[in-house]
Every structure is written in structure tokens, then in C-alpha cells.
Amino acid sequence: MMPGGDQEPGSYYVGVDVGTGSVRAALVDQRGILLAFADQPIKRWEPQFNHHEQSSEDIWAACCVVTKKVVQGIDVNQIRGLGFDATCSLVVLDKQFRPLPVNHEGDSRRNIIMWLDHRAITQVHRINETKHSVLQCVGGVMSVEMQAPKLLWLKENLRETCWDKAGHFFDLPDFLSWKATGVTARSLCSLVCKWTYSAEKGWDDSFWKMIGLEDFVADNYRKIGNQVLPPGASLGNGLTPEAAKDLGLPAGIAVAAPLIDAHAGGLGVIGADVRGHGLACEGQPVTSRLAIICGTSSCHMGISKDPIFVPGVWGPYFSAMIPGFWLNEGGQSVTGKLIDHMVQGHAAFPELKAKAAARCQSVYAYLNSHLDLIKKAQPVGFLTVDLHVWPDFHGNRSPLADLTLKGMVTGLKLSQDLDDLAILYLATVQAIAFGTRLIIEAMEAAGHSISTLFLCGGLSKNPLFVQMHADITGMPVVLSQEVESVLVGAAILGACASGDFTSVQVAKNPQKENKATQRNKAAQGTEQEEHEGLAV
Ligand SMILES: Nc1ncnc2c1ncn2[C@@H]1O[C@H](COP(=O)(O)OP(=O)(O)O)[C@@H](O)[C@H]1O
Numbered sequence: 001m002m003p004g005g006d007q008e009p010g011s012y013y014v015g016v017d018v019g020t021g022s023v024r025a026a027l028v029d030q031r032g033i034l035l036a037f038a039d040q041p042i043k044r045w046e047p048q049f050n051h052h053e054q055s056s057e058d059i060w061a062a063c064c065v066v067t068k069k070v071v072q073g074i075d076v077n078q079i080r081g082l083g084f085d086a087t088c089s090l091v092v093l094d095k096q097f098r099p100l101p102v103n104h105e106g107d108s109r110r111n112i113i114m115w116l117d118h119r120a121i122t123q124v125h126r127i128n129e130t131k132h133s134v135l136q137c138v139g140g141v142m143s144v145e146m147q148a149p150k151l152l153w154l155k156e157n158l159r160e161t162c163w164d165k166a167g168h169f170f171d172l173p174d175f176l177s178w179k180a181t182g183v184t185a186r187s188l189c190s191l192v193c194k195w196t197y198s199a200e201k202g203w204d205d206s207f208w209k210m211i212g213l214e215d216f217v218a219d220n221y222r223k224i225g226n227q228v229l230p231p232g233a234s235l236g237n238g239l240t241p242e243a244a245k246d247l248g249l250p251a252g253i254a255v256a257a258p259l260i261d262a263h264a265g266g267l268g269v270i271g272a273d274v275r276g277h278g279l280a281c282e283g284q285p286v287t288s289r290l291a292i293i294c295g296t297s298s299c300h301m302g303i304s305k306d307p308i309f310v311p312g313v314w315g316p317y318f319s320a321m322i323p324g325f326w327l328n329e330g331g332q333s334v335t336g337k338l339i340d341h342m343v344q345g346h347a348a349f350p351e352l353k354a355k356a357a358a359r360c361q362s363v364y365a366y367l368n369s370h371l372d373l374i375k376k377a378q379p380v381g382f383l384t385v386d387l388h389v390w391p392d393f394h395g396n397r398s399p400l401a402d403l404t405l406k407g408m409v410t411g412l413k414l415s416q417d418l419d420d421l422a423i424l425y426l427a428t429v430q431a432i433a434f435g436t437r438l439i440i441e442a443m444e445a446a447g448h449s450i451s452t453l454f455l456c457g458g459l460s461k462n463p464l465f466v467q468m469h470a471d472i473t474g475m476p477v478v479l480s481q482e483v484e485s486v487l488v489g490a491a492i493l494g495a496c497a498s499g500d501f502t503s504v505q506v507a508k509n510p511q512k513e514n515k516a517t518q519r520n521k522a523a524q525g526t527e528q529e530e531h532e533g534l535a536v
């Protein structure tokens with residue numbers, strides 16, 4: 001946990017990443033090097049099928065634990081900025097900012113409807129039936145994972161216990177930055193990607209009126225955000241004394257307007273310096289890269305200079321990830337969660353667990369080496385010629401945009417031994433990679449030109465998952481030297497908010513960006529130079 005090496009005393013930045021299953025923090029230096037890391041699991045409730053809830057107090061407490069850990073042993077006065085990213089779950093607070101229950105049981109600890117919650121199915125169908133123009137910017141069909149259907153569900157199902165008492169609805173990243181600073185401004189990233197806000201036109205009154213949430217229009221969007229800041233902007237007077245005490249940081253340090261977790265991962269990897277490796281994207285604009293953030297779910301982030309409308313793929317969202325670029329976000333609702341589900345639910349799982357533990361390996365490392373053992377002379381991918389998985393166990397986010405889809409396995413036999421488990425695991429990984437290929441094909445058909453994949457997130461630590469993505473898409477896959485790229489993205493936000501760097505692009509890689517800036521000056525900012533400025 002102590003900062004490693006013999007660093008020059010300088011400035012530090014803290015990034016906090018709230019994923020679906022855990023909260024992570026990192027201490028990062030001015031060169032973007034991660035010096036300390038800590039993580040902590042967070043609570044989840046599934047009170048009934050398709051209802052997924054969390055607690056904002058539990059999540060904040062976990063943020064405090066991990067932040068205190070990563071700053072142990074350093075002079076905290078050298079910490080200049082703090083950045084948050086989180087999943088796009090919906091946090092509900094009352095008018096005094098106290099948690100409100102989002103459940104029939106009235107349990108106010110559970111005040112978050114998680115992003116993967118599917119309770120608002122009838123609401124999202126009605127929203128999609130309106131065919132309102134805001135739907136064009138979410139791939140033509142709104143997902144049940146977004147906030148409008150969840151808000152409508154609360155109004156229609158928990159009117160007295162939640163809706164009427166609610167004072168503030170936050171996307172989780174914005175809840176965290178409010179908790180740290182007392183500032184209720186929302187990040188452009190959350191509002192544009194999950195709440196139908198337009199970076200150019202703001203809120204669309206007609207949409208909220210049409211879907212039955214005219215309440216927000218009437219009070220000028222106070223409850224869902226009427227002050228909007230770009231990711232990385234400095235919030236208010238920085239960290240409040242109370243939050244500073246909670247987090248073990250000095251009061252007043254800069255806190256950034258946050259990003260959604262996938263977007264922080266995209267920011268962390270999409271501009272990586274890959275020169276000298278002969279990759280297809282070398283010398284090409286940054287728009288030829290696709291960042292894929294693979295955790296509980298996978299998010300496929302592609303950027304463009306002009307808006308591109310891809311059926312079934314979210315966006316185009318302006319400046320929601322990289323300032324000045326449009327973002328398209330494809331996704332698979334469950335990937336890591338699906339692999340865990342398939343492996344843990346198999347009859348041979350207890351045997352696998354015991355054997356992996358005996359070798360001090362993770363179950364996935366064990367399965368990968370087991371596949372190598374049983375593949376004989378064939379490439380590992382051929383082990384599944386008779387076994388196929390359709391991976392939409394939790395609906396399809398992209399490109400089919402159909403939440404009613406279900407999963408499927410064909411080719412099952414009567415045996416259920418460890419070999420069968422390993423092959424089912426392989427078929428699941430292949431199905432997910434094939435899903436990525438379909439997303440890329442949809443993006444390319446609409447105008448993207450993608451040549452190289454940049455993977456990060458927990459699943460990018462699995463070599464089989466990475467290899468199958470390369471084999472099945474036919475594209476090279478780049479992994480960052482820094483495996484915790486999402487956290488680097490969060491710390492970049494803090495660095496930007498501190499004022500030490502002029503933009504998130506410059507904070508992404510100060511030395512090379514400075515060179516790029518000099519080149520830009522010499523060449524008077526040609527398009528190629530602008531791309532190089534990001535592709536550091
Ligand atoms: N070393 C690893 N090998 C294989 N899979 C891993 C590894 N580390 C994490 N994972 C998988 O990644 C997923 C979680 O990724 P993570 O990025 O931590 O998720 P989230 O951000 O959603 O909390 C889980 O499904 C887990 O099994």
C-alpha cells in the first residue's frame with residue numbers, strides 16, 4: 001500500500017472507482033503512475049428477480065476505507081486532486097439529503113436502483129412507444145438500464161414512500177462528487193448518457209411531459225440537475241471539511257466533476273501510446289480505436305469527430321467521454337457476471353474450487369490451464385465445435401437492444417465433469433467475444449472505422465478472454481501496462497480539476513501532450529496533429 005520506488009516528491013492525485021461489485025482507489029503521481037491501490041467489496045441486495053439495490057451510505061463508507069488506505073505513508077498535503085467514477089446507478093435522497101427506500105419493504109438503507117435492475121420494463125416500453133426524438137441519441141431504443149424508466153417506476157409504484165418525499169435523484173458518480181463537495185452540479189457525462197440531456201440543447205421539456213414526468217419541468221429540473229459541468233471541472237470549493245475527515249484527505253483539495261466508470265476506463269486507455277508496435281492504429285486518428293471496459297458488463301466506447309447514429313448502440317453523445325469528440329457506446333449487459341454465473345452454477349464447480357485452491361490459483365487461471373491440457377493438438381477454440389452459448393441471459397444491450405432476450409446453450413451432454421465445465425466456460429467467453437464482433441460490425445456499418453481494441457477492466461486480466469476477443473474480431477488487442485486503467489481515468493479527472501493540467505487530454509499524458517502541443521503550434525493545428533494530441 002506504500003508508494004513504491006524513489007519518486008521525486010511531487011503532486012499526487014487520488015482516483016476512486018465504484019464498480020458493480022467493489023470500490024477501488026488509487027494514488028497516482030504526475031506521470032500517471034499508480035503508486036498505491038486498495039479495494040473493498042460493496043453490498044448488493046436482490047429482493048426479487050430483476051430488482052438490484054445498493055446503499056449509498058455503504059458505498060461512501062467503502063470509498064472512505066480505500067482512500068484512507070492508499071494515502072497511508074505519504075504527506076497528504078501533496079495530494080492535489082480527487083476524481084470519482086462509478087456505475088450509472090440511480091441514488092435517491094430526500095429533501096434533507098437522507099437516503100430514501102427504493103423498495104416496497106421501506107428499507108432506506110437500500111436507496112439505489114442499480115444499473116442492471118430490470119424492474120421498469122413496462123415503463124421503458126411506454127417510453128419507447130412515444131418515439132420521441134431524444135431516443136435517437138440512445139440507439140433508437142431506450143434501455144431499461146437508463147434513468148427515465150426507473151424514475152417513472154418510482155413515481156408509479158412508490159408514490160408516497162419515495163417519489164413525493166424525494167428531493168434529489170443522482171447518478172451514482174454525481175452522488176459521490178456531491179458527497180465530497182456539497183455541490184449538486186451534475187457531470188455532463190451522466191446526464192447526457194443516462195438522462196437524455198443534450199450537451200447542445202439541454203433538457204427537452206417535451207420528453208419529460210410526454211412520458212409523465214412533467215414534475216421535473218415544473219421545478220426547472222432541480223431534482224435531477226440544472227447545473228451541468230464537463231468531466232474534470234473543479235467543483236465548488238473542493239473537498240468539504242466533513243468529507244475530508246471521512247476520506248483522510250486535506251479539506252479544500254480539488255474535486256472533479258466525475259465520469260461513469262466505463263467512460264473513465266475509456267479515458268484511461270483510448271489515447272495510449274502504441275507507437276513502435278506496428279499496430280493498424282499507428283499513425284491513424286484516435287477514432288480508429290475502440291476501448292472495451294470489461295467488468296460485470298462490457299462497454300464498447302468508440303469516438304468520432306462527427307455524430308454517427310448506430311442502431312442499437314447508445315449515442316452519439318457529444319463530449320461525454322473525450323471533450324470535443326462524439327461517443328458511441330455499445331455494450332453487453334452481463335459479461336463477467338455471466339462467466340461467473342455459468343462457472344459457479346456448474347455441478348463440477350466445487351471440484352474446480354478445491355483444485356484451484358490447492359494450486360493457489362484463481363478458478364479462471366485453473367480453467368485456462370485445464371483447457372490447454374485437454375485441447376491436444378488443436379487450437380483451444382476448436383474445443384467448442386459442438387457447444388454453443390447465446391449470451392443474452394440479461395437481455396441484449398447492443399446491437400439488438402432487446403431486453404427481453406434470454407440466454408441459451410446448445411450441445412449439452414449427460415456428463416458434468418471438469419472437462420465439461422471448462423468447455424462451457426470457453427463457449428461462454430467465445431459467445432461474449434462474438435457479441436463484441438456484432439457490435440463492431442454494427443458500428444462500422446454506420447460509419448465507424450475501427451482497427452484496434454483497447455481492453456481494460458477485471459476481465460482483461462483473463463488471457464483467454466483477451467485472446468478470444470482478438471481471434472473472433474480479427475483485431476489486435478492492446479492492454480495497458482497499468483492494469484487499473486479505470487482508476488487512472490478517475491485520477492486524471494482529479495489532476496485536471498487541480499488546475500495542474502489544462503484539460504483531461506493533457507492530464508492523460510503530460511510529457512507527450514506537451515510535445516504534441518508544441519507540434520500543434522508549429523503546424524497550426526492540422527487535424528492529424530489534433531489526433532496525435534489525444535493519441536499520446
Ligand atoms: N484475474 C482475473 N481473471 C479472470 N477474471 C477476472 C479476474 N479479475 C476479475 N475478473 C472478472 O472480472 C469481473 C469483475 O470485473 P471488475 O472490473 O472488477 O467489475 P466491476 O467494475 O463491475 O465491479 C468478474 O466477473 C471477475 O470474475
Ligand SMILES: O=C(CO)[C@H](O)[C@H](O)COP(=O)(O)O
Pocket residue numbers: 019020021086087088089115145193260261262263293294295296297298299329331457
Ligand atoms: O452502463 C454503464 C456504463 O455506461 C454501467 O456503469 C456499466 O455497464 C456497469 O459497469 P461495470 O460492469 O464495470 O460494473
